[in-house]
Amino acid sequence: xxxxxxxxxxxxxxxxxxxxxxxxxxxxxxxxxxxxxxxxxxxxxxxxxxxxxxxxxxxxxxxxxxxxxxxxxxxxxxxxxxxxxxxxxxxxxxxxxxxxxxxxxxxxxxxxxxxxxxxxxxxxxxxxxxxxxxxxxxxxxxxxxxxxxxxxxxx
Amino acid sequence: xxxxxxxxxxxxxxxxxxxxxxxxxxxxxxxxxxxxxxxxxxxxxxxxxxxxxxxxxxxxxxxxxxxxxxxxxxxxxxxxxxxxxxxxxxxxxxxxxxxxxxxxxxxxxxxxxxxxxxxxxxxxxxxxxxxxxxxxxxxxxxxxxxxxxxxxxxx
Numbered sequence: 001x002x003x004x005x006x007x008x009x010x011x012x013x014x015x016x017x018x019x020x021x022x023x024x025x026x027x028x029x030x031x032x033x034x035x036x037x038x039x040x041x042x043x044x045x046x047x048x049x050x051x052x053x054x055x056x057x058x059x060x061x062x063x064x065x066x067x068x069x070x071x072x073x074x075x076x077x078x079x080x081x082x083x084x085x086x087x088x089x090x091x092x093x094x095x096x097x098x099x100x101x102x103x104x105x106x107x108x109x110x111x112x113x114x115x116x117x118x119x120x121x122x123x124x125x126x127x128x129x130x131x132x133x134x135x136x137x138x139x140x141x142x143x144x145x146x147x148x149x150x151x152x153x154x155x
Numbered sequence: 156x157x158x159x160x161x162x163x164x165x166x167x168x169x170x171x172x173x174x175x176x177x178x179x180x181x182x183x184x185x186x187x188x189x190x191x192x193x194x195x196x197x198x199x200x201x202x203x204x205x206x207x208x209x210x211x212x213x214x215x216x217x218x219x220x221x222x223x224x225x226x227x228x229x230x231x232x233x234x235x236x237x238x239x240x241x242x243x244x245x246x247x248x249x250x251x252x253x254x255x256x257x258x259x260x261x262x263x264x265x266x267x268x269x270x271x272x273x274x275x276x277x278x279x280x281x282x283x284x285x286x287x288x289x290x291x292x293x294x295x296x297x298x299x300x301x302x303x304x305x306x307x308x309x310x
Contacts, residue, residue: 035255063307066273068299070307077306085303096277098255100190105253105260107277107290118221120275120292122251122262135262137275139294144223148240151232152218152225 034125035099038106041123041131045082046092054079058130065136078134088112092119102126110138189280190254193261196278196286200237201247209234213285220291233289243267247274257281265293 037056044053054075063072063081072081090112097106102125110119117138124133144152187195192211199208209230218227218236227236245267252261257280265274272293279288299307 064310065299065307067294067296069296069310070299071310072307081303081306085306096258098253098258098260098277100253100255103251103253118292120294122253137273137292137294138297139222139275139292140297141222141224142293142295144220144225148236151236151240152220152227155219155224155226 032129033099034102034104034123034129035097037125037129037131038097038099038104038121038123039094042092042094042106042108048083050079050083053082056131058126058128058132061130061132061134063134063136065138067137102129187284188254189257189259189278189284190252192280192284192286193252193254193259193276193278194249197247197249197261197263203238205234205238208237211286213281213283213287216285216287216289218289218291220293222292257284 041053041056044050044056057075057078059075060073061075061078063078064070072078090110093109093111095107095109095118097104099105104123104125106119106121106123108119108121110117117140120137120139122133122135123131126132196208196211199205199211212230212233214230215228216230216233218233219225227233245265248264248266250262250264250273252259254260259278259280261274261276261278263274263276265272272295275292275294277288277290278286281287
């Protein structure tokens with residue numbers, strides 16, 4: 001998945017071996033940093049690989065979207081929310097990941113056809129390195145107040 | 156500033172001494188982690204202490220708000236943007252800070268009177284530990300699509 005590879009290549013995703021990082025125990029027992037778990041999460045979503053996606057989640061994962069006040073509790077419910085709640089030929093590309101200890105934040109570009117949008121997602125991992133809390137934001141474009149038009153350019 | 160103190164107290168702000176962290180050289184020459192620089196940034200904003208605020212910024216800082224496509228270049232312009240562009244009795248309280256190396260992300264609650272809103276801000280520091288890039292998001296509430304009403308609760 002190009003977004004994840006790109007982020008990993010710039011060193012923004014993951015931080016394996018960094019002191020203080022905690023993450024999921026991999027096949028060989030090594031610790032996987034929170035940033036890498038999040039890169040894997042988006043790669044699995046992009047691939048619609050719900051088995052891989054589910055393996056990254058804690059049984060008691062809680063998803064919250066503060067803008068809509070939606071909340072989903074538990075791995076099975078959250079898998080259904082993703083697999084059934086977002087039909088369509090969408091794609092996600094990781095713009096950046098910042099991780100610290102058992103927390104990580106991703107900025108992604110979500111695109112479908114000609115439209116695209118930023119998605120911002122805060123993740124917390126449990127002691128086993130599985131995602132236990134997700135707080136999700138989807139900021140929409142808006143017009144700035146006229147009162148500060150002289151203070152900022154536009155791009 | 157209570158928000159910054161709260162975040163520092165939970166260990167989510169800053170990560171002084173963590174390997175791989177880079178930040179601003181403080182008075183005694185110690186390295187200040189990116190998360191602490193961001194906590195100081197919000198404390199200075201809350202206090203309207205624009206001298207302290209400006210001291211955290213690189214001369215060539217660039218601010219971007221992808222939702223409005225506003226861009227402000229340079230310390231002096233960015234100080235004016237903040238000091239003049241946001242009148243009113245607003246307050247900011249840090250909800251969390253995640254930092255890695257010379258990057259940090261903050262989630263704040265911005266409030267004015269009875270209204271409040273989340274603000275999400277990505278920061279990059281330069282080699283001197285000063286803030287050189289700010290990417291700012293203000294997600295607004297919205298109604299979720301009806302198609303996924305059966306897949307999520309509301310809070």
